[in-house]
Amino acid sequence: MTTDYFVKQSANPLADSKESQSAAANETRLYSEAKDSPTRFASQSGFSLDSQFDASEQLNFAPDFDLEKIAQGVRMILEGVGEDPLREGLLDTPARVARMYRELLYGVGCDPADEVTCTFNEETDDIVIVKDIQFATICEHHMVPFIGTASVAYIPKGGRITGLSKIARVVELAARRLQLQERMTAQIADAMMSALKPHGVMVILRAEHLCMSIRGVKKPGSTTVTSANRGVLKEDATRRQEISQLL
Numbered sequence: 148m149t150t151d152y153f154v155k156q157s158a159n160p161l162a163d164s165k166e167s168q169s170a171a172a173n174e175t176r177l178y179s180e181a182k183d184s185p186t187r188f189a190s191q192s193g194f195s196l197d198s199q200f201d202a203s204e205q206l207n208f209a210p211d212f213d214l215e216k217i218a219q220g221v222r223m224i225l226e227g228v229g230e231d232p233l234r235e236g237l238l239d240t241p242a243r244v245a246r247m248y249r250e251l252l253y254g255v256g257c258d259p260a261d262e263v264t265c266t267f268n269e270e271t272d273d274i275v276i277v278k279d280i281q282f283a284t285i286c287e288h289h290m291v292p293f294i295g296t297a298s299v300a301y302i303p304k305g306g307r308i309t310g311l312s313k314i315a316r317v318v319e320l321a322a323r324r325l326q327l328q329e330r331m332t333a334q335i336a337d338a339m340m341s342a343l344k345p346h347g348v349m350v351i352l353r354a355e356h357l358c359m360s361i362r363g364v365k366k367p368g369s370t371t372v373t374s375a376n377r378g379v380l381k382e383d384a385t386r387r388q389e390i391s392q393l394l
């Protein structure tokens with residue numbers, strides 16, 4: 148299966164090149180050659196079919212997570228920018244980047260609400276706030292990080308409160324996927340609502356987006372602030388004000 152993907156991808160880069168007319172014919176030829184003999188094709192094109200990952204590394208993650216596929220993509224980026232993926236300093240880069248993405252994006256397909264596993268019974272409807280939880284996630288538009296803090300406040304209902312570390316875990320799991328700040332803010336608020344069914348939730352995220360700092364408008368140091376209110380905090384401006392003063 149991995150080999151099959153590799154073959155198709157290896158034949159593909161020609162499709163978008165400037166000489167695409169003659170390249171199209173060439174591509175067909177390369178593709179059929181590759182199908183006949185993937186190993187020979189691979190050695191000609193400079194790629195190795197030997198996986199840089201052992202079997203245990205491929206297991207125990209989301210079923211769609213494919214380290215080998217990511218490594219192949221990184222090799223193609225290296226070629227695309229005019230680098231030599233076989234240069235000594237770059238040899239292990241594709242595998243290293245693939246492992247990095249596994250670490251950064253392990254939350255794909257997971258529900259942050261699942262992190263709120265245990266709840267304690269404590270009759271209170273006083274506000275609970277966990278402030279300035281640091282997070283780093285990846286912007287889905289540019290695949291570069293945005294880094295910041297999350298503050299989560301909720302008003303418990305029916306005695307349902309959770310361990311404070313669980314709230315930090317909700318933020319962490321929401322961060323471990325390709326994100327938009329607006330969506331991440333909403334996901335954290337919705338996770339808190341569904342797991343604890345509180346009177347209300349307020350989430351504020353402050354982050355610096357590297358896609359604004361190092362490229363595009365190049366404005367380092369600017370902060371994007373997003374907030375999401377759920378339950379009574381959607382309507383109750385006084386309560387919202389009270390929480391805002393504590394954040």
Ligand SMILES: [Zn+2]
Pocket residue numbers: 286287288289290356358359
């Ligand atoms: Zn971006």
